[in-house]
Amino acid sequence: NPDVSDIIMHAMWSSEPVPFDPMEKSLHQVYEQSQTIDQREMFQMIHEYPLGGNPPMMTHIYEDKNGQRIISAKGAPEAILAVSNLTENEKGEIKKQVNTLAAQGYRILAVGKSKWEGSNFPEAQQDFVFLFLGLLAFEDLPKEDIQQVFSQIHDAGIQLKVITGDYTDTTRAIAKQAGIINYTSAISGEELMQQSEEDLMQTVEERTLFTRMFPDAKLAVVKALKKKGEIVTMLGDGVNDSPALKAAHIGVAMGNKGTEIAKAAADLVITNDYLGKLIIGIAAGRRIYANIKKAIQYIISIHIPIILIVALPLFFGWVYPEIFTPLHVIFLELVMGPTCSIVYENEPMDKNTMYQPPRPMTDTFFKWTELTLSILQGLIITLGMLFIYQYSVNHGGSEAHTRTMVFITLIFSNIFLSFANRSFYYSIIESFKKYNPLLIGINVLVLGSLFVFLYFPPATSFFMLTSLGLSDIGITFGVAAVSVLWFELYKWIKRLTEKRGHINT
Structure with a gap:
């Protein structure tokens, strides 16, 4: 033709x-x-x-x-x-x-x-x-898995705004095919720019589709969302997207079809133009953030009993004031260092991680409740060790015997804590389903070292310990378990409360 x-x-x-x-x-x-x-x-x-x-x-x-x-x-x-x-x-x-x-x-x-x-x-x-x-x-049909990608974005508590130069009807039809929630709510760039600042703030919150958009209109949407306190990520590939890419907290350009101007304005460039990579990146970021918090909370919790068990006998003049020597503290640090820096670094994320809403920008790294919980964990472990201390003394235990029981209690507590703190929501049993061979390996190594300290005379003498019978080891194991595993009751109550909240809503 x-x-x-x-x-x-x-x-x-x-x-x-x-x-x-x-x-x-x-x-x-x-x-x-x-x-x-x-x-x-x-x-x-x-x-x-x-x-x-x-x-x-x-x-x-x-x-x-x-x-x-x-x-x-x-x-x-x-x-x-x-x-x-x-x-x-x-x-x-x-x-x-x-x-x-x-x-x-x-x-x-x-x-x-x-x-x-x-x-x-x-x-x-x-x-x-x-x-x-x-x-x-x-006809640009959505990718086969795009509905799943948008569903994951929604589940992660992330609002999706479609900002395009296409017709409203075109955008609605494509949004419906792609499974975008609230796909009927649309406004054009010309209508947007005629609104007052107050109306604009409400529009960017309520509307999902922004059609027939031009650079100034795209920029206005990004600025309005930022002003509302939202963390804004802008995806774009064209020259017209550049101002909005630059203004967003995180500008993301498409590597394959993106213009050089868009790439220069962006903070990140997706090399294969696949939106699902963003989900992978968000999940990785949340996992890293959560694991850093777990490592620090573990460090806080385990250092409190070390400090107090050294300080309290000296301060109060108890019968065995030097229950731990620098040698014991050094060994404990050698155990705790890899646990927090290697084990928690490789910890898989909790299965509910991508169902949590994003953190507000005003959030501090630690909430007071989280810090209080870590301190409480450390104090209860300390109480368990003090109980073992008094138990040994009251039963006529020597200094070496008392030191050994307290030391083993702390070692067992550390092992329990390393497993319990893998999740501050799911049970310790659930955490075993997450594969982390480094955690198993380090704790097996610690138990092996403990066996050597107790039953290899040169090592026993060097660490100023003594061999223990099964009954004493059982007592230290039980006290350590109680000192840490009360936390499982806290997590169970937390899950139950959240479940009831979902039922009520």
Whole structure:
């Protein structure tokens, strides 16, 4: 069809000579397939009008060595219709076709051509009078797993805003196919910019789809969300996205189809343009953050009994004031260091991690409840060790015997604590389902070292300990278990309370 061929040819000429946008790439491909003679090498671009205007359009002017000239434009149908030679009735009929196609989820471009003699080209492309050639409808089906990706984003408590230059009907149709929640709530860029600051703040909170957007409108949405205290991540690939990418807390550009300007404005670049990578990144960030907190809370909890069991006997002048020597403290530090720095670093995330809402920017690293809980864990372990201390003394235990029982109690408590603090929500039994061989390995090594300290005479003498019978070891094990595993009751109550809260809501 000559008319279709003409539309494709002028759509190609109005695209970038070396395209990066998927739609422009497809136009070059269709041109190659539909034309008997490829004229791209015969013509040179002598003037261009980049994508601009509201709604946007772009125009390229080419000329061959014989002076034959091609002036081609493409853009939003409203933009091309506004500069075309059509009557109002003809424009109305075309707009009906545009609305029909948009409602089916097609992305639509209009194509036009013009003529101009001489080299004094008009300052604006809108000053040309274009012959309207036709419409191009592009179908860009959502990826198969995109519904799952958007579902994960929603489950993670992240609000999704679609900011696009497409038609409202097109955006609604695609959003519905992609499984975006609240896909009917839309507003155009022109309507947005006419709102007061108060109305704008409410709009960006309530609306999901922002259509027919231009750079200033995109920037306004980002700034309004930031002003509301939201942490804003902006994804974009075009030049028009650059101001919003720069203004967002985190600007993310697409590596494959993103322009260099967009990449330069962004903080991160996704190399394969797959949105699911963001979910992986968010999950990794949450896991790292949670593991750092676990490691620090573990350090706080386990250091309190070490400090107090050294200080209290000296301060109160108990019968065995030097219950721990620097040698014992050094060994304990050698145990605790790898536990917090290696074991918790490799800890898998809790299964509810990606169902938690994002932290507000005003949040401190530790809440008072978390810090209090860690201190309480340490104090209760201390009480268990003091109980063992008094138990040994009251039963006529020697200094070496008392030291050994207290030392073993702390070792067992440390092992229990390293498992219990893997999650501050799920039970210790549930935590065993998470694979972390380093945790098992370090604790097996500690138990092996403890066996050597108790039953290998040179090591026993060096650490000023003594061998213990099974009954004494059983007592220290039981006290250590009680000193730490009360925390499982706390976690059970926490889960039960949250479950009842969900039922009530």
